[in-house]
Amino acid sequence: MESSYLYHANILFIVISLTVLPNIALGKPAAQSSTKLHYNAAYAVDGNRGTDLAVDKCTVTGDGDSYPWWRVDLQAVYNITSVRILNRGIDNSYGTDVSYKLRDVTVTVGLTKSDVNTPCGFFAGPGTASQLVVIDCPTSTQGRFVKISKTTDLLTLCEVDVFGVPV
Numbered sequence: 001m002e003s004s005y006l007y008h009a010n011i012l013f014i015v016i017s018l019t020v021l022p023n024i025a026l027g028k029p030a031a032q033s034s035t036k037l038h039y040n041a042a043y044a045v046d047g048n049r050g051t052d053l054a055v056d057k058c059t060v061t062g063d064g065d066s067y068p069w070w071r072v073d074l075q076a077v078y079n080i081t082s083v084r085i086l087n088r089g090i091d092n093s094y095g096t097d098v099s100y101k102l103r104d105v106t107v108t109v110g111l112t113k114s115d116v117n118t119p120c121g122f123f124a125g126p127g128t129a130s131q132l133v134v135i136d137c138p139t140s141t142q143g144r145f146v147k148i149s150k151t152t153d154l155l156t157l158c159e160v161d162v163f164g165v166p167v
Helices: 041-045
Strands: 030-032 069-086 105-110 118-123 132-136 142-149 159-166
Touching: 030 041, 041 069, 041 159, 069 105, 069 118, 118 132, 118 142, 142 159
Parallel strands: none
Antiparallel strands: 030 069, 069 132, 069 142, 069 159, 105 118, 105 142
């Protein structure tokens, strides 16, 4: 007796397309509320991922600034998806660790530099040395300007990455 088997194969192809968004803040104009020594706002968008202040150059707002903020001009309007903040590490030259100062940080987005009030997210902290803080914005957060602010103490950032798609 001869057997015959018929096999049916259902093949399902799933194509997953992953788009890696570029850092749209890299090299863009930046400003901050005050500047300690020469640690200016541009250091947070220079592409340097080091976290030792003396060697790698991070931003630091001035002493006594009671409402420090940092802001980048993306030079076009984007749907902002996320913001990443690279916190300071241990400063080997000075032997200090101020990473805990990254706390109570608010990230907002706006269409003009005078109106950067659309909430993106909040980081309660405190931060840890060289921590990468990822803040995902709500859907449809549109803006040209991204601002990072806090209500106490100084603000120090080693690198800020902003991701989004053009409007």
